[in-house]
Amino acid sequence: MSDSDRVVSSALLAANRILLERRQRVGVTVSATMQAVSRPIAHAEIAKLPPHLGWGSERITAVLRIAHQTRITPSPIQLPETTLIEEAPPQLLATTVKIYPSIALGMLREEQTAVGRIWLLARHFDDAGSGKIRIAALRGLIATPSSPQRVCGWRQLRNLLRQGEGVFWERDKTHLWLFSAAKTAYALGVTRLTGKPIALPVSSLLGGIGAVRAHLYASFHSGRVKETRRNGVDAMPIARETLTAVCNTSPTTQRKYEAETKLAVQQNYAIGGVVNKENAEASAWKHGAGVFIIKDKGGKNGRSEQSYLAWQLPNTYGSSHQQRPLGRQKRINRALKDLVTQGMPVNVEEAGE
Numbered sequence: 001m002s003d004s005d006r007v008v009s010s011a012l013l014a015a016n017r018i019l020l021e022r023r024q025r026v027g028v029t030v031s032a033t034m035q036a037v038s039r040p041i042a043h044a045e046i047a048k049l050p051p052h053l054g055w056g057s058e059r060i061t062a063v064l065r066i067a068h069q070t071r072i073t074p075s076p077i078q079l080p081e082t083t084l085i086e087e088a089p090p091q092l093l094a095t096t097v098k099i100y101p102s103i104a105l106g107m108l109r110e111e112q113t114a115v116g117r118i119w120l121l122a123r124h125f126d127d128a129g130s131g132k133i134r135i136a137a138l139r140g141l142i143a144t145p146s147s148p149q150r151v152c153g154w155r156q157l158r159n160l161l162r163q164g165e166g167v168f169w170e171r172d173k174t175h176l177w178l179f180s181a182a183k184t185a186y187a188l189g190v191t192r193l194t195g196k197p198i199a200l201p202v203s204s205l206l207g208g209i210g211a212v213r214a215h216l217y218a219s220f221h222s223g224r225v226k227e228t229r230r231n232g233v234d235a236m237p238i239a240r241e242t243l244t245a246v247c248n249t250s251p252t253t254q255r256k257y258e259a260e261t262k263l264a265v266q267q268n269y270a271i272g273g274v275v276n277k278e279n280a281e282a283s284a285w286k287h288g289a290g291v292f293i294i295k296d297k298g299g300k301n302g303r304s305e306q307s308y309l310a311w312q313l314p315n316t317y318g319s320s321h322q323q324r325p326l327g328r329q330k331r332i333n334r335a336l337k338d339l340v341t342q343g344m345p346v347n348v349e350e351a352g353e
């Protein structure tokens with residue numbers, strides 16, 4: 001296999017093709033663009049490139065570095081006639097990481113957000129889908145002060161790597177061996193993956209840990225939204241008390257996360273009978289202190305200016321993230337069921353998911 005075969009990934013080829021099409025629309029010829037894409041990179045140019053060169057791909061970076069050290073010019077990149085991306089466009093693949101909302105809630109519930117972020121980033125940087133990543137490479141990507149993806153220092157990263165053992169990965173002196181989604185879900189106490197997977201922006205994982213928690217919380221709501229409607233508020237209502245139980249987050253913090261992620265929240269109310277002693281006692285007995293009085297000024301429920309008893313229902317939530325196809329979720333759930341019943345380690349995910 002030649003260097004060019006190893007260098008070119010489907011996401012890179014698709015991105016190059018989109019670039020060609022855009023340049024054609026503004027008057028740049030295909031031949032000129034192809035020459036620009038296939039021009040060999042000079043040694044001086046390689047020396048000036050940042051550590052994350054190669055469209056964020058470690059494979060391309062490694063090949064170019066080896067070529068520079070051995071003074072071998074990489075072969076020109078040849079674009080095939082067709083390039084297919086089955087699950088998502090290249091821009092989505094390059095800037096997002098797939099996450100299952102049930103696992104996101106497990107991270108929140110078990111207070112494993114900081115370690116879970118490292119797991120998600122490591123899976124994102126493992127573009128070869130090998131299920132492992134060099135600790136030195138991970139340190140250079142997320143714990144180096146000059147790195148644009150830096151989220152913590154080396155001392156903190158060492159602590160997180162130690163904390164995540166047995167939940168998100170196993171490790172030796174040089175590598176992290178990343179757990180699959182099924183094994184991680186099992187370790188977090190998740191018995192079944194529900195809802196649609198979410199394309200979580202990588203940028204949302206690079207900020208403060210509070211913002212990361214907010215996006216994990218919002219991913220749960222994003223995975224519940226139905227695809228048949230587009231108004232952003234079409235999932236089944238859910239009470240804040242239920243959310244507190246499933247994600248270990250207080251109602252006050254929930255509202256903070258919703259504001260952080262610009263999550264649409266629709267408040268729902270029920271209107272009972274007119275205000276009188278009998279209705280007030282019955283409503284108070286059934287709904288407690290949540291009953292209040294509203295005045296129907298527009299006459300929508302009866303006579304204008306009539307007062308009614310009312311109480312709040314569970315809220316309906318919108319979406320802050322784009323959904324991804326289910327992919328191997330059914331197979332992961334089967335493996336997760338085996339883990340729950342038998343406790344046997346299983347690796348079910350395909351490379352690169």
